[in-house]
Amino acid sequence: MNAPAAEQVDDDLWSAIGDPTRRRMLDLLLSEGEGTATTLSRRLPVTRQAVAKHLVVLDRAGLVRGRPAGREKRYQVDDAQLARAVAQLSSVGAAWDARLQRIKRIAETVQRTRRDPKHTQDQQD
């Protein structure tokens, strides 16, 4: 049977990526390469303080990495961790595809074994 690895949703990762503002931030960081709470807040309808808090959440989930830059931190996306999040999401769907194929095969086999004795009998009649 298949392992549940694909299913084991990493709570931190998913909740980090689950917030629309944080996803906007990831997009901005991806397209611009890097950013600080100040530069990101200029592009978003939220305060610098709010952006800073979101960055902490993203950092904790490993989705961004920051390095000191003056009084602030300069952040960039951790490609490997983001890819991991994307892989988790798409693998959940793929896992169900495989399960449904097995359900189909099993049900059709059961159906055939139930039909066949009857068919044999019909022919004898």
Add this chain to the structure above:
Amino acid sequence: MEFGTIQREIYVEAAPEVVFEVVSSPEHVTEWWPDEARYEAVPGSTGEIVFGERDAGGTVMGFTVVDARPPRTFSFRWTHPVGETAVEGNSLLVTFELTPSGGGTLLKMTESGFREMGWEAAVLEEQYKEHISGWDLHLPRLAPHAETLAAGS
């Protein structure tokens, strides 16, 4: 891409009664999913499913039957810790809907609860259009890497 809910449909050349048994009975469920399944296929039944070997590092998860109306609907919650009540927020809800079609059954599977578990659909609302185009732009770049990671997991 709707990440809050996963939906799949498959046509099965078997009667709804047969398909219902396969998606609901613990004996059959272990043929297509976990290695072990303990529950009764009746509404409210709580049990568990085990991936791998229970005593050798396997994963044991809660499994609670929500609805069982043969041969049309079977739904359950899973991923909550064993012994905890399954509710929105600690578990995923899987619903199988069976519809007679031709000589067989159209089986529809929906899994939801990702949003409640922290995942807000990356899509949906109009105001996120701009954001979506961003993801679409970046996903192709990530895809090859993601596949490598998925293959290794």
